[in-house]
Amino acid sequence: MIKKDDTDKYDYIICIGVLEYCHVPEKLLKILADYLKKDGIFLLGTDNRCVLRYFCGDRDKFTGCNFDSIEDYYRVDENEFPQMDGRCYSNEEIKRMTDGAGLVCRHCYSVYPSIEALN
Structure with a gap:
């Protein structure tokens, strides 16, 4: 460390x-x-946000919603990012x-x- x-x-x-x-x-x-x-x-x-698992409908591990990562989190309000645990x-x-x-x-x-x- x-x-x-x-x-x-x-x-x-x-x-x-x-x-x-x-x-x-x-x-x-x-x-x-x-x-x-x-x-x-x-x-x-x-984690890469543009991989097959997300195109197949797997939920984003940080938002819990489908396609958020491959759509570059455009549905997530900019003010919500600091409260999120992370992003791909x-x-x-x-x-x-x-x-x-x-x-x-x-x-x-x-x-x-x-x-x-x-x-």
């Missing part, structure tokens, strides 16, 4: 099932990137956030039906 006063740099940072619960994911990614060695590996596992992001949004944090996204993989099912 990374601590606030930690100055070490790490070869590997693994962040699975965290990004979707973070209200400011760009900030989290930037903080984690600062702890990664220059040639280090960052492994990110997160598209592959493109994830790439944009990781690029913005200085983390080069080289490989993206999908799992079916969900990352939680890998247990």
Whole structure:
């Protein structure tokens, strides 16, 4: 676990099932990137809002409604987002956030039906 006063740099940072619960994911990614060695590996596992399970009618895990994630939560009022437990992001949004944090996204993989099912 990374601590606030930690100055070490790490070869590997693994962040699975965290990004979707973070209200400011760009900030989290930037903080984690600062702890990664220059040639280090960052492994990110997160729900993708544009995957087959949601197109098949699976309910969004944060709103409990069908199609909210693939429709980019357009039915969710902007003022409701802070009260939500989290949200899913598209592959493109994830790439944009990781690029913005200085983390080069080289490989993206999908799992079916969900990352939680890998247990």
